[in-house]
Amino acid sequence: MAYLQIGLLAPRLFVRKSLPGLVRLDVVEREKHEIKENEAEAGPSEVALAAERALRELAGTGGNAKLFLPPGAPCDNDIVLSVVLVEEDEWWIGYHLHSRYHRPWPGGVARIELPRAAPSRAYLKLLEGLSWPGLPIRKGETALELGSAPGGASFGLLERGLSVLGVDPADMSRAVLENPAFRHIRLQAKQLRMDEVGPVDWLFSDMNIAPDEALDAVEKLMAAPGGMDKGRLLGALLTLKLTNWKRSQDIPELVRKLLERILVIGFAHAQAAQLYYNRHEICVACFTPLGLERISKTLKPAPSARLHESVSKARKKKF
Numbered sequence: 001m002a003y004l005q006i007g008l009l010a011p012r013l014f015v016r017k018s019l020p021g022l023v024r025l026d027v028v029e030r031e032k033h034e035i036k037e038n039e040a041e042a043g044p045s046e047v048a049l050a051a052e053r054a055l056r057e058l059a060g061t062g063g064n065a066k067l068f069l070p071p072g073a074p075c076d077n078d079i080v081l082s083v084v085l086v087e088e089d090e091w092w093i094g095y096h097l098h099s100r101y102h103r104p105w106p107g108g109v110a111r112i113e114l115p116r117a118a119p120s121r122a123y124l125k126l127l128e129g130l131s132w133p134g135l136p137i138r139k140g141e142t143a144l145e146l147g148s149a150p151g152g153a154s155f156g157l158l159e160r161g162l163s164v165l166g167v168d169p170a171d172m173s174r175a176v177l178e179n180p181a182f183r184h185i186r187l188q189a190k191q192l193r194m195d196e197v198g199p200v201d202w203l204f205s206d207m208n209i210a211p212d213e214a215l216d217a218v219e220k221l222m223a224a225p226g227g228m229d230k231g232r233l234l235g236a237l238l239t240l241k242l243t244n245w246k247r248s249q250d251i252p253e254l255v256r257k258l259l260e261r262i263l264v265i266g267f268a269h270a271q272a273a274q275l276y277y278n279r280h281e282i283c284v285a286c287f288t289p290l291g292l293e294r295i296s297k298t299l300k301p302a303p304s305a306r307l308h309e310s311v312s313k314a315r316k317k318k319f
């Protein structure tokens with residue numbers, strides 16, 4: 001196979017010289033066409049699987065023994081070597097120190113199965129969004145979801161043992177309404193009052209309105225007497241529709257402004273990504289100081305504290 005004959009040497013040399021310890025290996029073939037909305041998700045390509053097998057075999061021999069960790073999802077602070085098979089004679093190779101803000105799937109291509117009972121594909125967005133920043137939700141906690149109909153995301157949260165309060169003027173599906181841990185408030189988000197809500201651990205939002213309008217609703221709930229920032233809120237996962245752009249070059253600035261506003265609203269940290277299951281929208285993970293505290297307790301110690309620190313500082317500057 002031409003891919004393998006031409007490309008194999010490069011990662012071997014690169015890895016041996018540059019990387020300490022065992023590394024995770026991600027091999028992915030560049031997608032040759034745009035994935036359509038309802039297209040079945042293809043698994044890793046034959047070429048990617050063959051390249052990964054060959055790299056692992058190579059790593060298991062002679063002086064290269066014990067180079068790669070066994071296949072599996074990366075953990076915080078793992079070093080991940082990514083090999084992207086672009087063309088037969090072109091492989092892109094890079095590595096990163098894994099954190100909750102890197103997608104855990106090779107090439108960022110999430111592979112999540114949609115249960116037959118899930119009311120919508122928003123279930124996929126939710127699960128991808130939970131894994132991307134490693135949102136540390138716990139069974140028994142309470143979630144408020146703005147824009148909850150027909151219920152794919154609520155279904156995913158209920159499945160994980162949370163109680164869910166869904167706010168949407170549209171109908172919810174029976175699959176969630178029949179769950180006693182779900183309550184529907186048939187209102188527009190901006191009409192909601194905090195005394196109808198009570199204490200909330202996590203906020204989710206997925207409304208098909210302009211992003212600033214969605215943030216107006218979040219701001220109002222945060223600022224209200226007994227508002228979320230004064231309670232026990234840990235964080236939020238916001239799907240914001242990118243409605244207001246003409247040129248793709250404008251998007252980074254647009255996203256920067258949205259993130260700035262989220263910090264002003266009262267969150268301590270916010271990070272954006274366009275997830276695999278996002279279309280013309282972005283996913284923003286936001287944490288309160290309480291949420292950041294919980295995250296810091298779940299982190300494995302970094303192999304190099306300085307490297308880790310500079311990564312997070314660079315990110316803060318960027319957004």
Ligand SMILES: C[S@@+](CC[C@H](N)C(=O)[O-])C[C@H]1O[C@@H](n2cnc3c(N)ncnc32)[C@H](O)[C@@H]1O
Nearest residue numbers: 120122147149150151152153188189206207208
């Ligand atoms: C993409 S769908 C949400 C999908 C949903 N999260 C799920 O898991 O199935 C967008 C929803 O936003 C709701 N919506 C639009 N404007 C809203 C507003 N101002 N307040 C609350 N919901 C709103 C719509 O009724 C629609 O159900």
